[in-house]
Amino acid sequence: MYWLRTFTFLCCCTVWGSIWAGSVWDKPIEGSGQAQKITVYRSPTCGCCGIWLDHLAKHGFEVNDVKTTELQAVKQKYGVKNEWASCHTALVDGYIVEGHVPAADIRKMLQKKPDIIGISVPQMPHGTPGMEMSGRKEPFSVISFDKDGNSKSFTDYLFY
Numbered sequence: 001m002y003w004l005r006t007f008t009f010l011c012c013c014t015v016w017g018s019i020w021a022g023s024v025w026d027k028p029i030e031g032s033g034q035a036q037k038i039t040v041y042r043s044p045t046c047g048c049c050g051i052w053l054d055h056l057a058k059h060g061f062e063v064n065d066v067k068t069t070e071l072q073a074v075k076q077k078y079g080v081k082n083e084w085a086s087c088h089t090a091l092v093d094g095y096i097v098e099g100h101v102p103a104a105d106i107r108k109m110l111q112k113k114p115d116i117i118g119i120s121v122p123q124m125p126h127g128t129p130g131m132e133m134s135g136r137k138e139p140f141s142v143i144s145f146d147k148d149g150n151s152k153s154f155t156d157y158l159f160y
């Protein structure tokens with residue numbers, strides 16, 4: 001009955017494999033080994049923000065998690081326009097990170113040090129790190145913005 005055990009074993013692996021598919025955002029990225037402090041402002045009730053913080057921690061970020069009900073004031077202070085806004089605002093090495101930005105893009109910005117004030121994934125597209133609950137994957141863009149109020153595409157995620 002060896003074949004039966006083998007068959008059962010393979011079936012179990014397939015089932016568990018599909019249940020525990022993990023997240024596309026868990027894959028290793030460049031720079032994950034380097035510790036990097038980041039301060040995140042979010043509302044105390046924001047669950048998707050918390051999952052995004054876990055995503056950052058998996059990629060070497062030391063998160064200073066600041067829970068506040070004055071998020072709008074934080075965005076105003078750092079010049080995050082409404083059209084760029086999302087559910088949380090983070091500060092890392094002098095840059096702003098707004099919304100569900102993949103850790104890889106934060107690493108890319110820190111490495112290249114472009115002349116911008118920050119990057120953002122406006123609103124909360126399904127499928128971004130921290131927003132995978134629905135199983136849907138919407139195409140989205142990480143945008144960069146500068147001190148003059150201009151924004152442009154930083155990374156486009158059409159298929160992921």
Ligand SMILES: [Cu+2]
Pocket residue numbers: 048049087088100124130
């Ligand atoms: Cu969110």
